[in-house]
Amino acid sequence: MTIKQTTAASVLKILKQENFAVGAHLSAQYFADKLSLSRSPINRAFATLAERGILVKQPMRGYFVTKVIEDSFDEAVVEMGLVEKDVVESVYFKIAEDRLRGELGDVFSEKQIKKRYDLTMTQLQSVINKIAEEGWINKKPGYGWEFSPMLTTPESLMQTYRVRLALEPAALLEPEYSIAPEVIEECRQVELKLIAKGTSSSSTEQLHQRGVNFHQAIIEASGNPFFIDTLARINKVRRLLSYRSMQDRTRYLEHAQQHLAILDLLEQKRNAEASEQLRQHLASTISNIEKINQLLK
Structure with missing residues (x-):
């Protein structure tokens, strides 16, 4: 929450x-x-x-x-x-979890959601808008909503990581790549804080957003809007299963160390090595997700 x-x-x-x-x-x-x-x-x-x-x-x-x-x-x-x-954020997670458990069908009405989660009209519109913006529900013609078929299976989450594996390391090799020293330092402090305090000090959303912010920061430095826009779109729609995967937090301290290694290489302008380190990091994440496949079902 x-x-x-x-x-x-x-x-x-x-x-x-x-x-x-x-x-x-x-x-x-x-x-x-x-x-x-x-x-x-x-x-x-x-x-x-x-x-x-x-x-x-x-x-x-x-x-x-x-x-x-x-x-x-x-x-x-x-x-x-x-x-x-935040009531809206709380209900957002409840809807996500109920959908993944199969307790919400493919199609639903706003009235159904309002009653099921005891929401005011303002809260209802806020949570519906938030979910729609993230791409996992779509408005039906005329009346009601339907869940997107995307990102409700472990394989769909894996597909987003395979796209990222193809794109993100390449972004670090862009000819005009330039990451500001203050961005590197800000990212570094976030990772050091996580290592010092442990994963239990962060909420699920904070832990998720930390990873999103890191990857967006280093990809934005490429200056290539196609890399940047693609990653932003993927990050919006993968949240649903990303939250579920965080029931196992053991890998996040390792991720923090990997992030720090990438930042050190970028600071030294060793972009080719940073790109390879990022490729290994994403490949490692894919491997870890495969190991917790049952959590995602």
Whole structure:
């Protein structure tokens, strides 16, 4: 299940982005304008941050900053409990799992989904739009929806990896390939964090998105829109079975080491070796998926 920011988290993000120093006085109206909210939710957010030791309230004077967040913002909001569960994301995973288990037929109506998962109309439209954007449902002419035949079998996931095996290593050999040092460093820090904290510290979606972000970053550096667009399309439609495969997380620390090796080679502009390392990485992933075939059924 993923999370979304509370108002308190949004206030904290502004404090960090705009470098509010210890002792700074906060204006509720300023934050209300920034977040397009009234002052009431802002004041409640201030009170929450005061409970977490970030702010202090002085009688007749208002709130002041008492602590500056130096670490990762995402880690800070989770550790302080400044997040809330996203109903849409939760139902998205339930629908995916029910489909893979065969509990949802090929065709369904919005009314059926709304009732089955106890959704409001707004939540229903959000989850339907999310699934449609990812390509695993299609609108039927006139009425209802149907599931796409793609990516509901282990073989379909394997097919996406075989396409990637053919394309991604070639992208690193493009004549104009150039990856920025800051992109390499950002990717490296993500992998080092995973190795240090282990896979249990990440949600399923975070773990999936980490891999997506890494591969997109190094392929985007090719500057070739055909490589970039193809990978983006594949990443959208493979999520359904990718999540199921993450029931076995043992291979992700090995993936992190492989990602670091590829980054080191790209940093040294040894693209041919990086391309071969990427080919081996993807081939290894295919082999690992074959071993957990039962999880995908």
